Amino acid sequence: MTATPTIGVLALQGDTAEHLRVLDGLGVTAVPVLRAAELDGVDGLVIPGGESTTMSKLAARYELMEPLRKHIREGMPAYGTCAGMILLADRIIDGTADQQTIGGIDMTVRRNAFGRQTESFEGRVAIDGVDGPDVDAVFIRAPWVEDVGPGVHVLGQLTDGDRADRIVAVRQGGLLATSFHPELTGDARIHRLFVDMVKGKV
Numbered sequence: 354m355t356a357t358p359t360i361g362v363l364a365l366q367g368d369t370a371e372h373l374r375v376l377d378g379l380g381v382t383a384v385p386v387l388r389a390a391e392l393d394g395v396d397g398l399v400i401p402g403g404e405s406t407t408m409s410k411l412a413a414r415y416e417l418m419e420p421l422r423k424h425i426r427e428g429m430p431a432y433g434t435c436a437g438m439i440l441l442a443d444r445i446i447d448g449t450a451d452q453q454t455i456g457g458i459d460m461t462v463r464r465n466a467f468g469r470q471t472e473s474f475e476g477r478v479a480i481d482g483v484d485g486p487d488v489d490a491v492f493i494r495a496p497w498v499e500d501v502g503p504g505v506h507v508l509g510q511l512t513d514g515d516r517a518d519r520i521v522a523v524r525q526g527g528l529l530a531t532s533f534h535p536e537l538t539g540d541a542r543i544h545r546l547f548v549d550m551v552k553g554k555v
């Protein structure tokens with residue numbers, strides 16, 4: 354890898370543009386990814402939020418599912434937000450009958466766990482590996498992590514009220530996932546963490 358990594362953002366559906374903007378601001382080469390061949394040219398991949406069922410259907414249609422699995426198996430770093438977290442989960446609860454994931458993180462993720470659109474909320478979460486004040490986290494029909502295998506590092510949990518202890522950020526090796534959307538808040542610290550992972554610094 355050159356000093357400036359190239360980070361792809363999966364562009365099937367969801368808020369690809371917001372991630373590209375944040376990554377751009379961090380001085381990496383940020384490119385949308387829509388074809389399997391484009392995966393060969395990236396050092397890491399962001400899987401945005403959106404609709405995980407739609408994204409997995411489109412991934413199948415664009416013949417991306419197997420290439421994505423292969424690259425992740427072979428060590429491509431990836432960061433999934435919200436629907437992207439669902440796509441990186443080895444197991445999901447409350448998916449649709451035919452819903453497939455890319456997988457990679459040994460975790461069970463509960464889809465739409467916090468409720469419907471109207472129950473979307475903002476909270477503050479301390480993230481292991483992110484210095485400074487707690488991260489302002491936006492949850493939109495968000496999943497939470499129900500359980501994790503022994504190789505998964507829990508990076509962040511909610512602390513307030515009836516949502517206390519819910520796991521909302523995890524890392525396993527080069528794979529990072531958050532239930533929330535840091536690309537929407539103007540706080541680039543989690544993207545910076547991912548860039549540092551891609552660079553092999555952390």
Ligand SMILES: NC(=O)CC[C@H](N)C(=O)O
Nearest residue numbers: 402403404405435436494
């Ligand atoms: N903001 C989001 O990415 C929502 C995820 C959505 N609930 C899903 O199941 O895919």
